[in-house]
Amino acid sequence: MTDINSANRIELISFRIGDQEYCVDIMAVREIRGWAAATPLPHSPAYVRGVINLRGAVLPIIDLANRLGFGATETSARNVIIVVRIGGRVVGLLVDAVSEILTTTADAVQPTPDVACDAVKKFVKGILAVEGRMISWIVLDQILPDDAVLEVAA
Amino acid sequence: MDAFESIKVTFFQECDEQLAELENGLMALEAGDGDGEVINAVFRAVHSVKGGAGAFGYEDLVKFAHTFETALDLMRSGKLAIDADAVRVMLRASDVLADLVHAARDGGSVDQERCDTLAEELTLLASGESKPAAMLEPEEEEDSFGFTPLQIALDDTPAPSGRWRIKFKPHQALYAKGNDPLFLLREVARLGECEIEMDADGVPSLDALDPDGSYLSWTVYLDGEKAESDIRDIFDFVESDCDLVIDREGAAPKPVVEIVPPVAATPAVAAPRAVAPARAEPEHRDEAEPGKAAASAGGASASAPPAATIRVDLERVDRLIDLVGELVINQAMLAQRVGETGAVERSSSVALGLDELEQLTRELQDSVMAIRAQPVKSVFQRMPRLVREIATATGKQVRLVMEGEGTEVDKTVIERLSDPITHMLRNAVDHGLEGPDERIDAGKPAEGTIKLAALHRSGRIVIEVSDDGRGINRERVRAKAIEKGLISPDVPMSDEEIDNIIFLPGFSTASAISDISGRGVGMDVVKRSIQALGGRISITSQPGRGSTFTLSLPLTLAVLDGMVVTSAEQTLIAPLTTIIETLQPKDGEVHRMGPNRAVLSVRDSFVPLIDVGVSLGFHETPTSPTDGVILLVESEGGGRAALLVDAIQGQRQVVIKSLEANYQRVEGVAAATILGDGRVALILDVDGLVAQRAADNRTSDPIPLAKAG
Amino acid sequence: MTKRILTVDDSRMMREMLLLVLKEAGFDVVQAEDGEHGVEVLEQHGADVIITDINMPKLDGFGFIERVRAGQSHRATPILVLSTESEAAKKQRARDAGATGWIVKPFDAVKLVDAIRRVSA
Numbered sequence: 008m009t010d011i012n013s014a015n016r017i018e019l020i021s022f023r024i025g026d027q028e029y030c031v032d033i034m035a036v037r038e039i040r041g042w043a044a045a046t047p048l049p050h051s052p053a054y055v056r057g058v059i060n061l062r063g064a065v066l067p068i069i070d071l072a073n074r075l076g077f078g079a080t081e082t083s084a085r086n087v088i089i090v091v092r093i094g095g096r097v098v099g100l101l102v103d104a105v106s107e108i109l110t111t112t113a114d115a116v117q118p119t120p121d122v123a124c125d126a127v128k129k130f131v132k133g134i135l136a137v138e139g140r141m142i143s144w145i146v147l148d149q150i151l152p153d154d155a156v157l158e159v160a161a
Numbered sequence: 162m163d164a165f166e167s168i169k170v171t172f173f174q175e176c177d178e179q180l181a182e183l184e185n186g187l188m189a190l191e192a193g194d195g196d197g198e199v200i201n202a203v204f205r206a207v208h209s210v211k212g213g214a215g216a217f218g219y220e221d222l223v224k225f226a227h228t229f230e231t232a233l234d235l236m237r238s239g240k241l242a243i244d245a246d247a248v249r250v251m252l253r254a255s256d257v258l259a260d261l262v263h264a265a266r267d268g269g270s271v272d273q274e275r276c277d278t279l280a281e282e283l284t285l286l287a288s289g290e291s292k293p294a295a296m297l298e299p300e301e302e303e304d305s306f307g308f309t310p311l312q313i314a315l316d317d318t319p320a321p322s323g324r325w326r327i328k329f330k331p332h333q334a335l336y337a338k339g340n341d342p343l344f345l346l347r348e349v350a351r352l353g354e355c356e357i358e359m360d361a362d363g364v365p366s367l368d369a370l371d372p373d374g375s376y377l378s379w380t381v382y383l384d385g386e387k388a389e390s391d392i393r394d395i396f397d398f399v400e401s402d403c404d405l406v407i408d409r410e411g412a413a414p415k416p417v418v419e420i421v422p423p424v425a426a427t428p429a430v431a432a433p434r435a436v437a438p439a440r441a442e443p444e445h446r447d448e449a450e451p452g453k454a455a456a457s458a459g460g461a462s463a464s465a466p467p468a469a470t471i472r473v474d475l476e477r478v479d480r481l482i483d484l485v486g487e488l489v490i491n492q493a494m495l496a497q498r499v500g501e502t503g504a505v506e507r508s509s510s511v512a513l514g515l516d517e518l519e520q521l522t523r524e525l526q527d528s529v530m531a532i533r534a535q536p537v538k539s540v541f542q543r544m545p546r547l548v549r550e551i552a553t554a555t556g557k558q559v560r561l562v563m564e565g566e567g568t569e570v571d572k573t574v575i576e577r578l579s580d581p582i583t584h585m586l587r588n589a590v591d592h593g594l595e596g597p598d599e600r601i602d603a604g605k606p607a608e609g610t611i612k613l614a615a616l617h618r619s620g621r622i623v624i625e626v627s628d629d630g631r632g633i634n635r636e637r638v639r640a641k642a643i644e645k646g647l648i649s650p651d652v653p654m655s656d657e658e659i660d661n662i663i664f665l666p667g668f669s670t671a672s673a674i675s676d677i678s679g680r681g682v683g684m685d686v687v688k689r690s691i692q693a694l695g696g697r698i699s700i701t702s703q704p705g706r707g708s709t710f711t712l713s714l715p716l717t718l719a720v721l722d723g724m725v726v727t728s729a730e731q732t733l734i735a736p737l738t739t740i741i742e743t744l745q746p747k748d749g750e751v752h753r754m755g756p757n758r759a760v761l762s763v764r765d766s767f768v769p770l771i772d773v774g775v776s777l778g779f780h781e782t783p784t785s786p787t788d789g790v791i792l793l794v795e796s797e798g799g800g801r802a803a804l805l806v807d808a809i810q811g812q813r814q815v816v817i818k819s820l821e822a823n824y825q826r827v828e829g830v831a832a833a834t835i836l837g838d839g840r841v842a843l844i845l846d847v848d849g850l851v852a853q854r855a856a857d858n859r860t861s862d863p864i865p866l867a868k869a870g
Numbered sequence: 871m872t873k874r875i876l877t878v879d880d881s882r883m884m885r886e887m888l889l890l891v892l893k894e895a896g897f898d899v900v901q902a903e904d905g906e907h908g909v910e911v912l913e914q915h916g917a918d919v920i921i922t923d924i925n926m927p928k929l930d931g932f933g934f935i936e937r938v939r940a941g942q943s944h945r946a947t948p949i950l951v952l953s954t955e956s957e958a959a960k961k962q963r964a965r966d967a968g969a970t971g972w973i974v975k976p977f978d979a980v981k982l983v984d985a986i987r988r989v990s991a
Binding site: 164165167168171172174175201202204205208209211212213215216336337338339340341344348398401402 | 880881882883884886887890925926927939945946947948949954961962965968969970971972975976988989990991
C-alpha cells in the first residue's frame with residue numbers, strides 16, 4: 008500500500024456484483040443489511056426494485072447490476088443491501104456480497120478506461136488496483152432516477 | 162453580547178406580534194367593529210415597536226413609527242375621526258411599518274418612496290386636526306436620558322461667591338410618593354462639601370403627631386462649584402411636592418418666582434399650552450377614573466383565566482409523534498402475529514388485553530397528534546396584506562373576510578397551506594373580480610368581497626376561497642382547452658367539469674396568470690402539490706355571481722384511516738374518506754367500452770371502472786370484475802369511479818410514510834405505510850387514479866355510451 | 871440584603887432588557903406584564919423599588935401607581951416610571967398618581983441603576 012497519512016486517506020467499501028468488484032466512499036454508507044423483499048413501485052424504471060421498511064422509514068432499493076446495464080439481479084436471501092446517503096435521500100443498493108473496507112489515497116485512483124460502455128462511464132469515477140483485482144469506484148449522484156426518466160416510464 | 166442578541170431576537174418576535182395586533186385592530190376598525198379599547202391597542206402596538214426600535218437605534222423605523230403613532234394618538238383621543246379613509250391610510254401605513262421592521266431585522270431595504278408617501282399622508286391626517294403642541298418631535302425624546310429628561314433651562318446667572326444655600330421643606334405628598342429626603346439630601350451631598358442643618362421646630366407633640374405628616378425641613382450649605390441647575394435636577398420630580406429655595410449664602414432671599422413649575426422647561430411654543438393641560442388633567446382624570454376602574458374590573462371578570470401553557474421544543478414533539486407512530490405499527494404487528502399463531506382464543510385475557518392495547522394506542526395517538534395541531538390563523542394572518550397589495554396593483558377594490566381562523570390542523574399541514582391559499586387568492590382578485598366600473602355596471606357594489614374560510618368536514622380540513630366576481634366564462638375556457646388539445650370537442654362535459662379545466666396541465670399560460678401573480682405558476686402545479694399532500698382541490702362557479710375554490714386536506718399528514726385491499730398480490734391501502742361503499746359486481750352491471758375501458762352501472766348512473774392492478778402496472782391482464790371487489794370512490798372534483806381490486810382485507814389506521822422523502826412522487830400512489838408484517842404497502846392516490854382515467858377519456862375518440870340492459 | 875425590584879412592562883423585550891441590566895447590578899428582580907399583574911406580583915412577592923411603564927393593557931401605569939399608593943403595604947415604596955414619553959402633562963399625571971421619579975426610554979443602564987440608588991437606601 009502507498010504511504011498514507013490522514014490528509015489524503017480515503018476509505019471505501021468494496022462489494023461484488025456478479026464477478027465484478029466495485030466500491031463506494033465509506034462516508035456515504037449508513038449501514039449494511041440483508042436482503043428483504045421489496046414492495047414494487049408502479050411506473051418505475053426496472054432498476055428500481057421497490058421499497059422496503061428500514062426501521063420505520065421507506066427505503067427505495069436500486070438494483071445496482073441493472074442500473075449499470077447488466078441484467079436484473081436474481082435475488083436470494085444471500086443478497087446484501089448497502090444503505091447509502093445520496094444527497095438528502097437514503098437509498099438501498101442491491102448487491103451480491105460485500106467484500107471489505109479499503110484504505111487508500113486519492114492518487115491511487117486511476118481513470119476509467121475508454122473502452123467502458125456509457126452506462127459504466129456515467130457511474131464509475133475511477134479504478135483501483137488492489138492486490139491484482141480491479142475495483143471500480145462508483146459515484147452515487149447519478150444512481151437515482153431523475154424526474155425526466157420517471158415521466159417517460161409512466 | 163450574547164444576551165443582547167437574544168433580546169434583539171425577542172424584540173423582533175414581539176414586533177411580529179405587535180404588527181399582527183396592529184393589523185387585526187385596524188381591520189376591526191375598518192369593519193366598524195372598533196370600540197375604544199381597539200384603538201388603544203392599535204396605538205400601543207405602534208408605540209411598543211417604536212420604543213423597542215429606539216433602544217436598538219433603528220432610526221428609520223423610529224421616525225416612521227413616530228409619525229404613525231402621532232396620528233394614532235389623535236385617533237385615540239378623539240381628535241381625529243376614525244373613518245374609512247383614515248383607517249385605510251393606517252392599514253397601508255401598517256404594511257410599511259412591517260416592511261421597515263423586517264428590513265431592520267434582515268438588513269434589507271424598503272421602498273423609500275412608499276415610505277415617504279405614507280409618512281406624508283399620515284402627517285396630513287394628523288395636521289388636519291391637531292394643535293402643534295401635540296406633535297412632539299422625536300429629537301426631544303432622544304435627548305432624554307436618566308432621571309431628568311428635559312434639561313431645565315433656567316438661567317445660570319454667575320453666582321456671587323459663597324456657598325449655595327438650599328432651603329428644602331418637603332410636603333406630605335413627597336413622602337407619600339415614596340421619596341425620602343435622606344436620599345435627596347444625599348444626592349446634594351454628592352455635589353460637593355456641604356453642611357446641613359435640620360429644623361425640627363415644626364414637629365408637634367407626640368399626641369398631635371401624624372405619622373404621615375411632614376414636619377421637618379433642612380437647609381443645606383453647599384460649596385458653590387456646581388451650577389444651580391445641577392441642584393435643581395435632583396429635586397426635579399419632586400419640586401411641586403416641596404418648598405425649595407436655592408440662592409447664594411448671603412444673598413437676599415430670591416422672590417418666589419424662582420419656583421417655576423417644571424413645565425416651563427418645554428419648548429416655548431408648547432409652554433403656555435402644556436401648563437393648561439396639566440391643570441386640567443387632574444379633573445379629567447378623576448372623571449375618567451370611575452369609568453376606567455369599572456372597565457378594568459369588568460374586563461377582569463369577563464375574561465377567563467388563560468389556560469396554562471408551556472413552551473416545548475418542536476423537535477421533541479416531532480420525536481414523540483414519530484415514536485407513537487412506531488408504537489402503532491408495533492402494536493399492529495403484535496396483534497397480527499398473535500392472530501396468526503391461532504393460539505389465542507377470541508375471549509381469552511390475552512385477546513382482550515390486545516384489544517385494550519389497541520384502544521389505548523389509538524387514544525395516545527389522537528392525543529399526541531393534538532399537541533401539534535395549530536390554528537390556521539398563522540397562515541391566514543398574512544393574507545389581508547397580500548390581498549391589499551394585489552388589489553392595489555390591479556386597480557380593484559377588495560374586501561377580505563376571513564372565517565374559521567381557529568380551525569386546527571397538524572403542523573405538518575399548516576406549512577403547506579400558505580402557497581395554495583396564496584394562489585387561490587391571487588386568482589380570485591386578479592381574474593375572479595371585476596374592476597369597480599364593471600361591477601357597478603353589473604349592479605354590484607364597487608368593492609368586491611372575497612371570503613377565506615377554514616372548517617373541518619368529514620375528518621378533513623377544508624379551505625374555501627369564494628369571490629362575488631364574474632365567475633368562470635365556460636365558453637371561453639372550453640374553447641381554449643379544445644384549442645390546446647386538452648379535451649375532445651365532442652365529449653359532453655358537465656358545468657362542473659368545465660370549471661375544473663383550469664387544473665389541467667398545460668391550460669394555464671402566461672396570459673392566464675398576469676405579471677403580478679409573480680411566478681407564473683399554473684393551477685395544475687398547485688393542484689399537484691396539494692395532491693402530494695393527499696389533498697384535493699376543485700372549483701365551482703356561477704357566471705356573473707362568483708366562484709368558489711375548495712381545497713381539502715387531511716388533518717394530518719401523519720396518519721390515515723384506510724381500507725386494506727389486495728390487487729395482483731400487492732397489498733394496498735385506500736383512504737377511507739374517499740370510499741363511498743364497497744360492492745360485489747354482477748355480470749350485467751359491467752359494460753365494456755373498449756380494451757381497457759369499462760363502466761359499472763350503479764343504481765342510475767354509469768361509473769368508470771378502474772382496474773387498480775392494471776392502472777398501477779402490476780399486471781397486464783385485467784381482473785374479471787366478478788372475481789374481485791369494487792370500491793366505489795369519489796374524488797374531490799366530484800368525479801366517481803369504481804376501483805376494482807382482488808379482495809378487501811380489512812380497515813386500519815395506518816401511519817403515513819412519505820415516498821418523496823427518499824424517492825419521488827409516484828403516479829397513482831399517495832404515500833406508503835408499514836403493515837403489521839413489517840412490509841411496505843402503498844397508499845392509493847384515488848384522486849390521481851380517477852383523474853387519470855378522466856384524462857384518458859377526454860383525449861381519445863368518443864365512444865357512444867350504451868344503455869344498460 | 872439584596873434589594874428587590876418589581877418591573878412592570880407589557881413588552882417582553884423590555885422585561886428581558888431590564889432583567890439583564892438589573893440582575894447584573896445585583897438586584898433581585900420580579901416582573902409583571904401589565905398593571906393588574908403588577909398588583910398581584912407586588913402582593914405576592916413585595917418589592918423595595920418599582921419600575922413601571924405607562925402604556926399597558928388592562929391597567930395602565932397611572933392606574934397601577936394609584937392602586938399601589940392606595941394599598942397599605944407599599945404606600946411609600948419608590949416608584950419610577952420608565953416610559954418613552956416625556957410630555958410634561960404625563961409627568962405631572964404620574965406625579966399626581968404618586969410616582970417618585972421618571973426615566974425616559976431608551977434607558978441608559980448606568981443611569982437607571984443610578985436612579986434606583988437615588989431613591990432607595
